[in-house]
Amino acid sequence: xxPCLPSGENLPKNARISGSAPIVNIGIDGYNLAMPxxxxxxxYGLTLARTLQGGGHAVTGVFGIDVGREEGLxxxxxxxxxxxxxxxxxxxxxxxxxxxxxxxDALPPRRRLDALEVPRTGRVETETLADRLPRFDRxxxxxRLFDIAHRHFTLHGRFVELRVRNPxxxxxxxxxxxxxxxxxxxxxxxxxxxxxxxxxxxxDNKKVYSALVGRCVRDGAHICTVSEASKRDILAEFNxxxxxxxxxxQASPLPESFLSQPAAAHALEIDRIFGLGPQTYFLYFGAxxxxxxxxxxxxxxxxLDTPARLVMVGGRAWSSEGELKLMAFxxxxxxxxxxxxxxxxxxxxxxxxIRSARAVVFPSLYEGFGLPVLEAMQLGVxxxxxxxxxxxxxxxxxxxxxxxxxxxxxxxxMVSLDEDAGLRARLGAAGLAxxxxxxxxxxxxxxxxxxxxxxx
Numbered sequence: 001x002x003p004c005l006p007s008g009e010n011l012p013k014n015a016r017i018s019g020s021a022p023i024v025n026i027g028i029d030g031y032n033l034a035m036p037x038x039x040x041x042x043x044y045g046l047t048l049a050r051t052l053q054g055g056g057h058a059v060t061g062v063f064g065i066d067v068g069r070e071e072g073l074x075x076x077x078x079x080x081x082x083x084x085x086x087x088x089x090x091x092x093x094x095x096x097x098x099x100x101x102x103x104x105d106a107l108p109p110r111r112r113l114d115a116l117e118v119p120r121t122g123r124v125e126t127e128t129l130a131d132r133l134p135r136f137d138r139x140x141x142x143x144r145l146f147d148i149a150h151r152h153f154t155l156h157g158r159f160v161e162l163r164v165r166n167p168x169x170x171x172x173x174x175x176x177x178x179x180x181x182x183x184x185x186x187x188x189x190x191x192x193x194x195x196x197x198x199x200x201x202x203x204d205n206k207k208v209y210s211a212l213v214g215r216c217v218r219d220g221a222h223i224c225t226v227s228e229a230s231k232r233d234i235l236a237e238f239n240x241x242x243x244x245x246x247x248x249x250q251a252s253p254l255p256e257s258f259l260s261q262p263a264a265a266h267a268l269e270i271d272r273i274f275g276l277g278p279q280t281y282f283l284y285f286g287a288x289x290x291x292x293x294x295x296x297x298x299x300x301x302x303x304l305d306t307p308a309r310l311v312m313v314g315g316r317a318w319s320s321e322g323e324l325k326l327m328a329f330x331x332x333x334x335x336x337x338x339x340x341x342x343x344x345x346x347x348x349x350x351x352x353x354i355r356s357a358r359a360v361v362f363p364s365l366y367e368g369f370g371l372p373v374l375e376a377m378q379l380g381v382x383x384x385x386x387x388x389x390x391x392x393x394x395x396x397x398x399x400x401x402x403x404x405x406x407x408x409x410x411x412x413x414m415v416s417l418d419e420d421a422g423l424r425a426r427l428g429a430a431g432l433a434x435x436x437x438x439x440x441x442x443x444x445x446x447x448x449x450x451x452x453x454x455x456x
Contacts, residue, residue, distance in 0.1 A: 024451070025137070026052055027168035027184075030063035031146050031175050033133060034082050040286075040371050041191060042132070044226075045174040047251055047440070048447075049134035055444050060168045061136035062181070064145030067118055074116065078141060079124045082133065105144065106151035112161045112182075113148065115140035131347050140164050146177055153178035154208055159215065170451060172224070176216045185221030185454050192226075192368025192389070193233045194291060201290040201365070214238055217245075222454045226250045226369040227390035246450045251443035252375050258351055266352040273349075274340070276311065276356070281340075282414065283357035285313040285350060286364075286372055293363050293386070293404050298339070300410035301361075306418050308358055312341045313350060355379045359417040359424065362386070363404045370394045374438055377431030382424045384413045394438070398430035 032042040067074040118139035149160040171181035195204040267278035360376035366389040383399035
């Protein structure tokens with residue numbers, strides 16, 4: 001069985017694990033799903049779970065939430081915590097006590113934790129969280145699992161062993177976490193190696209991160225990744241055997257209920273909420289952090305003579321102040337600022353904003369995949385993106401590629417998109433065709449082949 005199936009074609013006919021019944025139970029961690037504001041990796045986990053369930057598999061969610069010992073209240077405690085995150089310590093004394101407790105919990109040299117079952121009774125109304133959480137077939141949780149595991153790995157260089165009664169057939173961790181589920185194959189998804197390729201763009205402890213990823217590669221049953229660029233990086237950095245790393249790419253399916261609504265209705269709603277007419281703005285969405293190249297994007301845009309505004313959607317991350325320092329020059333002129341920055345939006349509202357944009361601009365320095373590019377292409381919106389990392393793989397010929405370090409190149413590409421309606425139309429049509437390479441069905445086939453390889 002080929003370890004890498006980049007296009008989803010030529011899959012072995014017997015790669016499918018399940019028939020019409022969920023005969024394989026697959027565990028997926030909630031490390032990122034439990035974050036209230038959501039992340040790209042949370043989107044990956046959500047899509048992974050829904051894709052597997054759509055293929056007939058049962059999915060067990062593995063979380064690190066304190067659900068208490070009282071079985072009758074675990075479901076309530078789980079959804080209470082997952083909806084708002086763990087409360088921060090209110091005082092310095094409480095913070096010191098939390099750190100001391102975490103150290104004591106992580107101190108044993110061979111740490112094992114037992115996950116508790118979270119009953120699924122239906123007593124909690126969960127529809128509000130439908131955009132963030134899959135409808136897991138089973139839920140288990142061990143209090144502070146990931147905090148303890150990271151502290152334990154820092155101290156001892158070992159993974160925490162998690163024990164689950166009647167464990168799933170395979171555990172698929174959506175991120176490199178220092179945890180292994182006892183008694184089953186453990187697959188780790190490595191989206192990219194940004195902390196090692198761009199160490200100045202993250203706050204990770206690089207020595208610990210390198211050791212952690214190295215252990216995932218060496219001791220995991222398999223490594224899943226999301227692009228050929230990331231696979232090449234993993235093979236080169238950790239000297240991993242090629243047959244132990246599979247590129248499954250990923251998907252970001254759009255709700256049928258969204259696609260069934262006319263684009264004009266969405267454009268009208270965006271205009272009423274934000275005062276943004278259809279195709280009157282460039283749109284960036286993603287984290288505000290150094291890797292995303294926001295500073296150069298702002299410099300390029302603010303030097304243009306265009307009535308189109310720049311809309312930026314994303315929460316501030318580390319070093320966002322430096323990236324946004326030019327925002328002060330995009331403020332009110334004729335009463336309406338040229339640059340509009342918005343924090344976290346619901347997925348539905350964000351999709352409407354994308355659909356009504358003149359173009360999506362995403363000149364990131366490096367991406368392991370680049371979900372914003374795929375999501376824009378799925379909606380027929382033209383894209384400007386970087387010629388680095390996995391972005392050329394995802395965009396193909398359906399975007400304007402730029403050198404992300406060249407401000408004049410970014411500005412020139414924005415001018416072309418702004419002034420050439422024919423170019424926008426061609427890119428929009430090409431984007432729809434390119435996005436078809438990353439459908440949920442193709443993602444499912446790649447996953448099935450990988451799981452069959454691991455379980456076989």
